[in-house]
Amino acid sequence: MIVHFGASRIELVQGDITQQRVDAIVNAANSGLLGGGGVDGAIHRVAGPTLMQETRMLYPDGCPTGSAVATTAGRLPAKYVFHAVGPVWAGGEKGEPKLLASAYQTCLELSLDHHCQSIAFPAISTGVYGYPIDLAAETALGVTWKFLKQKQHPEVVRFVLFGPGPYGAFARVLESLAE
Numbered sequence: 771m772i773v774h775f776g777a778s779r780i781e782l783v784q785g786d787i788t789q790q791r792v793d794a795i796v797n798a799a800n801s802g803l804l805g806g807g808g809v810d811g812a813i814h815r816v817a818g819p820t821l822m823q824e825t826r827m828l829y830p831d832g833c834p835t836g837s838a839v840a841t842t843a844g845r846l847p848a849k850y851v852f853h854a855v856g857p858v859w860a861g862g863e864k865g866e867p868k869l870l871a872s873a874y875q876t877c878l879e880l881s882l883d884h885h886c887q888s889i890a891f892p893a894i895s896t897g898v899y900g901y902p903i904d905l906a907a908e909t910a911l912g913v914t915w916k917f918l919k920q921k922q923h924p925e926v927v928r929f930v931l932f933g934p935g936p937y938g939a940f941a942r943v944l945e946s947l948a949e
């Protein structure tokens with residue numbers, strides 16, 4: 771599914787984020803930037819060891835929840851990896867929506883700082899961190915919608931959803947925003 775925004779567009783695809791040919795891909799990291807399973811494991815596996823060397827060297831104190839930091843992308847077919855730290859879902863009353871929104875917002879700002887024309891996001895926090903996919907889709911797409919309306923940049927914001935369930939959840943929200 772593609773929704774156009776003047777010079778920009780939001781794309782939803784099903785697939786593996788490590789295979790995306792975009793300027794920046796976003797990792798769903800932990801605040802220690804220590805690597806792990808899910809998207810994080812897949813990204814580090816494909817990128818190779820330079821990714822971890824770089825995060826250790828540049829960000830020895832990690833990255834706070836609700837923020838993101840940039841590295842190069844090793845062997846991935848992208849220029850940058852933005853390591854974003856989403857919140858662990860704890861019922862929704864612990865500031866999770868705000869933290870998730872700010873993780874996405876920081877990545878979109880990093881894409882401007884690094885002159886990226888295209889960025890690909892996974893559904894941050896919706897795996898190990900347990901964030902309900904429908905609510906995560908509302909936040910992810912809401913932040914992106916507002917950002918593109920204001921900045922008309924980057925040209926492509928792609929959400930790479932892992933399977934039909936997450937894709938359907940994002941598609942329902944994007945359809946309602948585009949109405």
Ligand code: AR6
Pocket residue numbers: 785786787788798799800804805806807808809810811812856892893894895896897898899900901930931932936
């Ligand atoms: N491409 C796209 N999406 C994927 C892929 C992939 N290759 N693999 C999984 N997903 P998760 P979190 C989906 O658990 O919830 C790690 O251990 C997955 O189905 O990767 O933010 C980190 O080190 C889900 O919808 O990230 C942290 O400790 C979404 O990506 C912790 O997990 C996010 O799932 C972060 O947890």
